[in-house]
Amino acid sequence: MDGFLRVNATTSAMPASPTNLFLAEEVASTCPLITPSPPTNDLINPPPDENQRTTFIIGEELANKLKHVKDDDKAAGDSGSSSSSVLAEPVCTQLLNHRHHYSHITKDENTTSQETNGKVQPMQLTFRNPPDDYFFMKWNWVLIRKVSIWTFLSGLIAMTALVVMMVGSLPKRCNPPTEWYQGGLMYEIFPASFHDADNDGVGDLKGIAIYADYIKQLGVSGVRLNSIFPATHYPEHYKNISTLLEIDPKLGSLRDFNNMVNALHLRNISILLDFPLYPHIQKLPSHQIREFNESQVEAGEFARKRSLENPNSDEISEALQFWMEYGVDGFYFKGLENYLEDPLFVPNLRRWKKLVRENPIIIDNAVLNKAPMELMNTILTNVDLVDIQVKIENGVSGIRNQLDSIQNGTLFSKASMPWIHWSLGNVDSIRLADRLHYGNATLGAILLQLMLPGTPCIFYGDEVGMHQVEDPENDREDLKHLHQLGAMIWEELRFTKKGLLPWMHGKPTHSNFKQLELVSKMAKLRVQSPSIYVNTVLKDGQSKANSEVKYSQGDLLVIQRYYPRRKSFVVVSNLGANLQTADLSKLLYTGNVIVGPKVDSKSESISFKEISLWPGESVVIELD
Incomplete structure (x- = not known):
């Protein structure tokens, strides 16, 4: 096979001018064959036939001859090393500058076999030709x-x-989640005094529905109705109720009640009812405790069935179930402190909470003040709000002591504790405007109330600074306990078209509707800012009130509200009868006025270097 290399066996005498059997003389001399390899020139080795398989045979003799060539080169190198000129040159230079003699491999058919196990066996390498197209x-x-x-x-x-x-x-605000009754503004209404829609001289449920937009504009999240139940000589003696399952006819019918609930619900306003338990219920029932069945309560059949079978059945459970079916969202249990010594107090309270389910239960702080320690845990786990009245008339020191006592007490010890239901006045207290004898004190007091941690509640008329009913001639001494329940004064409409109220004697009270805008603005700010509306801050597994009294000297009170990674707010209130000026720059730096202190006040930057407030004023500031 002419296409293969042959190595001559002669190793002692190398030709002076190596001759390549395949290449031209000049090419072989200028391109020394450094590594023996088969030529690839197509002129010398023509491409094999496509239909044939190319076979290469490598024999043992070829390997031996290559070994002899290597030995000869080594010997030549050793002999050449004796020369000083050659010794001084690097190997690479020697290869380029000196002619070395190489014996080219020649073709030998005898080299195409190798010995295996004493026999010569040919070794073949086979390659398959690739196809034309894949x-x-x-x-x-x-x-x-x-x-x-x-x-x-x-x-x-x-x-x-x-x-x-x-x-x-993604939510635009990542605020902590709360229930509707946590942090929002409540509004307490005595229905007989709010608005008279049928012009009989007594407010009614239709009148509340008419002013649903007013309530919404005020920023209210829940309306709390005082007693609506039938009573002898209602509303003069509204506490002497006869049943918890009906509405006094002077207020309207169940249809009127349902229409009022729908009007408020459409505006995302919830309804709560005052439940005057005592003295209507003298003793808690016992027979219903043994026969109580949760599944019957879930189906709503328990109350109806019991009322037919036994006229002395548990009216409280029946009433709760009844009013929830009419859309009531929560209940204020009044007089609950009178049952603390009743042995059935605990099972009844638990049962009532199961009945109302997620709807809130409110109790008066008197229950906690009078309850023994063994009942405290049961009460706190079965109620949602605790009503506490801020004694605003006690001044700075009194308010600070009250806040410190509450925030360092049980209600702020855990995140699962009931929230505070803050109030400045209610159906049983003197009007706020008559307890604060200066200027727009009601506006300053409400701004301070809306900055407290928990759920604030405004008594109807306080948002416009309404006063007590005046009866200078004392015509009706028996109605003095109702003077705080005077008819609501409206800016556009009269409370009633009837000139003289049959149940209320006295002169009309005063009001200031200009401060409504600031109260509404503060209510909206409270809903938007967790620094203000949240009850506590959870840190390291502990619950801590996010409210701090920063300053309380003289008649000036400064309360700061904060929340992690949110802007902080402060309220500065003058609770005295004189102008108050103070330097608060050591405690606070700068901020922007958000609400107050006057009706015509504008939002602007403020420095705490010198802050001045007139009597009864409060200002809410967002800190930089």
Whole structure:
């Protein structure tokens, strides 16, 4: 086979001018064969036939001859090393500058075999010729490229749209979640004094529905109705109720009540009812405790069935179930402190809470003050709000002591504790405007109340500074206990078209509707700012009130509200009868006035270097 190399066996005498059997003389001399390899020139080795398989045979003799060539080169190198000129040159230089004699491999058919196990066996390397075309070469690669590009772009657009949609769906405010009765503004109404829609001289449920927009504009989240139940000589003696399952006819019918509930619910305002338990219920029932069945209560059949079978059944449970079916969202249990010594107090309270389920139960702080320690845990786990009246007339020192006592007490020890239901006045107290004898003191007091941690509640008329009913001639001494329940004074409409109220004697009271705007603004700010509306801050597993009295000297009170990673707020109130000026720069830096202190006040930057407030004024500031 002429296409293979042959190595001559002669190793002692190398030709002076090596001759390549395959290449030209000048090419062989200028391109020394450093590594023996088969030539690849197509002129010398023509390409094999496509239909033939190329076979290479490598024999043992070829390996031996290559070994002899290597030994000869080594010997030549050793002899040449004796020369000083050659010794001084590097090997690479020697290869380029000196002619070395190489014996080229020549063709020898005897070298195409090797000895294996004493026999000479040929070794063959076989290669299969590749086909002309592969199957994927016939694919429509133009279409494939277009489809791939559009698929990639479509996927990229879809992922971008998904990211944009996810970002857009994120909540704008990441505020801590609360129930509707936690942190929002409550509004307490005595229905007979709010508005008279049928002009009989007594307020009614229709009148409340008429002013649903007014209540909404005020920023109220829940309306709390005082006694609506039938009583002898209602409303003069509204506490002497005869049943918890009906409405006094002077207020309207169940249909009127349902219409009022719907009008308020449409405006996202909830309804709470005062439940005057004592003295209507002298002793808690016992027979219903043994026969109580939760599944019957869930189905709503327990109350109706019991009322038919036994006229002396548990009226409280029946009433709770009845009014929830008419859309009532919560209940204020009045007089509950009178049952603390009743042995059935605990099971009844638990049962009532199961009946109302997620609807809140409010109790007066007197229950906690009178309850023994063994009942405290049961009470706190079965109520949602505790009503506490702020003694605003006690001045700075009295308010600070009251706040410190409450915030360092049981109600702020755990996150699961009931929230505070703050009030400045109610159906049983003297009007706020008559307890604070200066200027727009009601506005300053309400701004201070709305900055307290918990759920504030405004008694109807206090938002406009309404006073007590005046009866200078004492015509009706028996109605003095109702002078705080005077008819609401409206800016546009009269309370009633009837000139003289049959149950209320006295002169009309005063009011200031200009401060409504600031009360409404403060109520909205409270809903938007967790620094103000939250009850406590959880830190290191402990619950801590996020309210701090920063300053209390003279008649000036400064309370700060804060929340992690949110802006802090302070309220500065003058609770005295004289102008108060103070330097608070050591405690606070600068901020922006958000609400107050006057009706015509504008939002502006303020420095605490010198702050001055007139009697009864309060200002709410957002700290920088």
